[in-house]
Amino acid sequence: MTKKLDNLIEAGKEKLKAKKWRKIGIVALFNTVVGLNINAKPLNLPKEYSENISVEGHENEVFDYDFNNDGINEKVVVTYNSVNNAIGAVISIYTNQGGKDMLTYQVTFDKKFSIMELQAMQKNV
Numbered sequence: 001m002t003k004k005l006d007n008l009i010e011a012g013k014e015k016l017k018a019k020k021w022r023k024i025g026i027v028a029l030f031n032t033v034v035g036l037n038i039n040a041k042p043l044n045l046p047k048e049y050s051e052n053i054s055v056e057g058h059e060n061e062v063f064d065y066d067f068n069n070d071g072i073n074e075k076v077v078v079t080y081n082s083v084n085n086a087i088g089a090v091i092s093i094y095t096n097q098g099g100k101d102m103l104t105y106q107v108t109f110d111k112k113f114s115i116m117e118l119q120a121m122q123k124n125v
Contacts, residue, residue: 049075049094049101075101086112
């Protein structure tokens with residue numbers, strides 16, 4: 001993970017590949033757990049998960065993660081935008097309810113992350 005974040009910093013303003021955003025999403029989730037202030041506006045996402053989720057001006061990275069170790073993966077949608085090495089992200093978690101993945105949690109951040117902050121956070125993980 002360190003090598004990937006180092007490559008991210010070197011690339012600077014270039015657009016990052018989607019797989020690297022998965023790691024950024026995990027770091028962002030970790031920071032939520034350790035107590036970031038989360039009071040920014042949530043995004044207007046559909047209540048039911050679909051492969052075609054999109055928000056104008058943002059990109060998405062979707063992955064599965066089993067938060068409660070019950071053997072059922074929840075869908076995690078990291079919606080982000082990047083301007084001048086600052087990354088804004090909203091994390092939406094869809095859980096299985098009655099056979100459908102429904103929006104259950106949405107984590108928003110009150111500030112954008114700089115790429116340099118992400119490298120510093122990664123060293124602490």
